[in-house]
Amino acid sequence: MKRDLLKGLAIGVCASALMSAAPAEAQLGAAAPVAAQSLAVPVLASVSAFYDTWRAQPIWFRNGVNAAAIAQLTAILQRAPFDGLASGPQLAVQVQVAAAQAASGKPEDVANAERVLSSAWVQYVQTIKKPTTGMIYAYSVLQPQGSRADQILLTTAAAPSLERYLASAASVNAIYAQLRDTAWAQAQASGNLTPDPRLLANLDRVRSLPATGRFLLVDSGTSMLTLYQDGQQVDSMKVITGTSELPTPLIASNMYYITYHPYWHAPDHLVRKTIAPNVLKLGMGYFKSHGYDVIDEWSEHPTIIDPKTVDWKAAAAGKLHLLIRQDPGPLNSMGILKFPFPNPQDIYLHDTPDHAKFALANRNLSNGCVRVEDAKRLGRWLLGHEPVAPGSDAETRVQLQQGTRVYLTYITAQVRDGKLSYLPDVYGWDRAAPQFASN
Numbered sequence: 001m002k003r004d005l006l007k008g009l010a011i012g013v014c015a016s017a018l019m020s021a022a023p024a025e026a027q028l029g030a031a032a033p034v035a036a037q038s039l040a041v042p043v044l045a046s047v048s049a050f051y052d053t054w055r056a057q058p059i060w061f062r063n064g065v066n067a068a069a070i071a072q073l074t075a076i077l078q079r080a081p082f083d084g085l086a087s088g089p090q091l092a093v094q095v096q097v098a099a100a101q102a103a104s105g106k107p108e109d110v111a112n113a114e115r116v117l118s119s120a121w122v123q124y125v126q127t128i129k130k131p132t133t134g135m136i137y138a139y140s141v142l143q144p145q146g147s148r149a150d151q152i153l154l155t156t157a158a159a160p161s162l163e164r165y166l167a168s169a170a171s172v173n174a175i176y177a178q179l180r181d182t183a184w185a186q187a188q189a190s191g192n193l194t195p196d197p198r199l200l201a202n203l204d205r206v207r208s209l210p211a212t213g214r215f216l217l218v219d220s221g222t223s224m225l226t227l228y229q230d231g232q233q234v235d236s237m238k239v240i241t242g243t244s245e246l247p248t249p250l251i252a253s254n255m256y257y258i259t260y261h262p263y264w265h266a267p268d269h270l271v272r273k274t275i276a277p278n279v280l281k282l283g284m285g286y287f288k289s290h291g292y293d294v295i296d297e298w299s300e301h302p303t304i305i306d307p308k309t310v311d312w313k314a315a316a317a318g319k320l321h322l323l324i325r326q327d328p329g330p331l332n333s334m335g336i337l338k339f340p341f342p343n344p345q346d347i348y349l350h351d352t353p354d355h356a357k358f359a360l361a362n363r364n365l366s367n368g369c370v371r372v373e374d375a376k377r378l379g380r381w382l383l384g385h386e387p388v389a390p391g392s393d394a395e396t397r398v399q400l401q402q403g404t405r406v407y408l409t410y411i412t413a414q415v416r417d418g419k420l421s422y423l424p425d426v427y428g429w430d431r432a433a434p435q436f437a438s439n
Contacts, residue, residue, distance in 0.1 A: 047118045047149050050150045059114065061114055069163045076170045079180075082200075083124070083127055084130075092120075122153065128170070131144060133204055135436070136436050142252040143252075172211065173209045176206050178415050179413050180199070198430040204433070205250065205411065208252055214402075215228050217409065218239060218407070218409070221423055221426075222411065223238060224237070241365075244427055249343075251407070251436075252407050254403045256341075256399065259397050259398075260336065265324070276312050289331075290326060293307075300395075335350060337379055339382070349371075351371070358373045383401070
């Protein structure tokens with residue numbers, strides 16, 4: 001019975017794998033029956049080490065043939081080019097060649113097939129667990145975890161249902177699965193099984209997002225912020241994100257506190273292009289009315305410099321670089337709330353006194369930081385209660401009851417009415433990956 005099941009599985013799914021992977025078929029030799037081909041299939045050294053070191057029990061052939069799990073693995077590998085693993089169809093063929101040889105019932109064939117299947121699965125999981133290219137991970141734990149061969153195989157072996165676990169792991173997260181699965185369905189319908197590079201770029205940018213839990217997602221592709229609880233969307237609002245010249249970076253971090261009555265620290269280019277020319281044109285009245293101070297350093301208690309002693313012509317020409325801070329107030333660019341989180345680019349979310357721009361369709365208008373449409377609503381979700389300042393002091397920080405994960409990404413692929421389409425690539429990252437961080 002066991003041998004019959006293996007033969008049936010090998011013939012059925014192997015034919016499917018070969019039809020969808022012509023290059024691999026050619027390499028293996030199309031003229032010979034699959035079950036009779038020589039099994040010259042490489043096994044990853046890390047996988048061999050796992051079985052030799054751990055004396056591990058079979059995963060794929062435990063308690064007989066797990067035909068459903070092997071079929072599931074084959075289907076995942078056939079689709080794997082849409083995950084960025086171009087060799088997926090070839091691996092699918094190798095899996096079925098191994099299953100066919102295991103039909104002999106010989107212990108050595110079954111043991112070898114076990115390692116071949118595990119090698120294919122490890123290569124797939126390592127592909128979908130690669131860190132996002134160019135993403136800044138403020139904490140290493142926010143990178144995709146569990147990419148070592150032993151971690152992958154031990155986790156797989158512990159799954160109560162191998163078939164369900166394979167499907168769940170391959171989903172990555174809800175956004176990833178929707179984009180990839182829609183693209184795969186369209187590819188099968190059209191017969192063009194070559195993934196669009198734009199799709200792969202988007203999947204790379206969203207694969208670091210968690211599948212479950214509580215987190216905040218800022219998408220610069222749509223300039224939207226979405227709040228997730230237990231992996232489900234619970235709220236969303238418009239945001240204003242960076243321009244093509246000053247894009248909002250890809251960041252994964254944790255938020256631990258919010259800031260009431262924040263200062264605003266003017267970026268150098270705005271000092272040069274806006275503040276210094278206005279001081280030259282309108283005088284010290286402009287500088288004072290906007291609540292600006294020239295300070296000696298970015299710190300909690302900087303020394304304030306008399307603005308009358310500053311060479312504003314040099315500042316406007318870019319020859320003098322000033323540090324300018326704006327006091328809290330109705331003109332402060334931070335509004336009433338700031339939502340900081342650790343990152344080397346000094347990017348944060350914040351309120352704004354200018355809400356008119358949220359009505360615009362194109363909201364890639366900021367200098368990289370993220371202006372939120374409803375700061376009080378965001379504060380309420382983060383705190384669990386109404387965000388009321390405990391006092392009137394500038395830069396008053398209030399701790400969150402729990403740290404909240406924050407992800408800044410860029411999604412230009414979208415599914416509408418079951419079809420995949422693409423938004424304008426404002427940042428150009430669908431053509432070339434961003435270079436904010438090196439992975």
